[in-house]
Amino acid sequence: METKVRLVDIAERAKVSRATVSRVLCGGGKGSIRVSESTRKRIMDLAKEMNFSPDPSARSLAGKNSYIIGCLIDTQASLQKNAILSRIEEMLNERNYRLMIGQAHDSYRRLVKYLADFRSYHVDGLICFAHDYxxxxxxxxxxxxxxxxxxxEPNVPISHFVSSDFHQCYQNLVLQLVDAGRSRIGYxxxxxxxxxxxxxIWGxxxxxxARRLESFELNIEQIISPKKLAEQVVAYVRQTQLDAMILFCNDLFAMAVCRELAAAGFRVPEDVAxxxxxxxxxxxxxxxxxxxxELFPDTLAEAAVELxxxxxxxxxxxxxxxxxxxxIYRDSTPESLKNG
Known part of the structure; x- marks a missing residue:
């Protein structure tokens, strides 16, 4: 059985006082204690090397940080959301924090129970992915x-959040498609x-x-397979004679649409981008x-942790x-966009 690493153990290795280590790792010690950046780094590096972990219960009773962050995420979260979570975990580890994760899908009861668990562990903060239901x-x-x-963005009146600026992105995308010669653009x-x-949608x-065009909006109010979605999109393209289709859902669905369009005799991007x-x-x-x-998941994660x-x-x-x-323009859109 491993012996729990104590503050005094790190102090001996770092050749500093226990109070100095407490100041760096736990926010303890008297306010007069000043720690240089080089000493702070040496203590943090040793704490990581020695697998030091503060006792959250003892710390919370003392009114100090638990060094735990809670995270609520949907069980069926996208690859991008999981990429954001992965980077968040890395950044918290660099700060000597642990991440406690609660996962659920379409279950109010389970999400609320996780919140109660987080509070019982006196987590210092929460990052919430699972809220848009x-x-x-x-x-x-x-x-x-x-x-x-x-x-x-959550449906919570007073809140802090990090998000992609989808409005500006999709507005610009439509304008660029029009400049490339497309005039019947749907999503x-x-x-x-x-x-x-x-x-x-608003973007x-x-x-x-802005270009005084007709809008074409195919909203599907249930999750279906990529193939079934692609079949509906192809039928809609044929019905409305679209020359561009924007998929707000993930790339897997867009790839299925490309394949189904080709099977129906449409050329991508010549007939439909x-x-x-x-x-x-x-x-x-x-x-x-x-x-x-491209959503830049690492940038979103870093912004979330800093916030x-x-x-x-x-x-x-x-x-x-x-x-x-x-x-990121590739071969499924007009060549002029890649060069622009």
Missing amino acids: QEFSLADCFRPEDNVVFID TTFYSSLRCNLSK YRAGIH VIGCDNSAFCEYSTPRLSSV LFSVIDKRPVPPKVLVAPEV
Whole structure:
């Protein structure tokens, strides 16, 4: 059985006092204790090397940080959300924090139970991915003392969140497609009333309105397989004579649409341009190579962590941080866009 590493053990290795180690790792010690940056780094490095972990119960009783961050995430979260979570865990580890994760899907009861668990462990803050549901709202579940930061805009009146600036991105995308000669541009998405989709829809409509074009909106209010979605999109393209289709759902669905269009005799992008969302690694290997919206998950994660610690430290911060996505143009859109 491993012996628990104590503050005094780290102090002996670092050749400093126990009070200095406590000041760096636990925020303890008297206010007069000053620690140089080189000493702070040496202590942090040793704590990591020696697998030091503060006792959250003892710390909470002393009114100090638990060095635990809670995270609520949907069991069926996208690859991009999981990429954000992975980077968040790395950043918290660099700060000597642990991440406690609660996962659930479409279950208000389970999400609320996880919140209660987090509070029982006196977590210092929360990062919440799982909040955008049609059947229920978590707006009344959070307390000011929870120190919560949301990923994507929540349905919570007073909140801090980090999100992609979808409105500007999709407005620009429509304008660029028009400049490339497309005039019948549509989109498709699941659950159009979800807040994460509304900003995409509003951006699309802003671009359409700016060029005085007709809008074509295919909203599917249930999750279906990529093949079934692709079949519906092809039928819609044929019915409306679209020359561009924007998929707000992920790249897998966009790739299925490209395949189904080809099977129906449409050429991509000559007849119909197709744009996905998430810019997954598979985009480079699809046929044709798929144009997609890059969300920059690492940047979103870093912004979320910085915002969270500003909230924990009670520093004045803006309620939201927006990260600008970027359309990566490949072979499923007109050649002129790649060169632009």
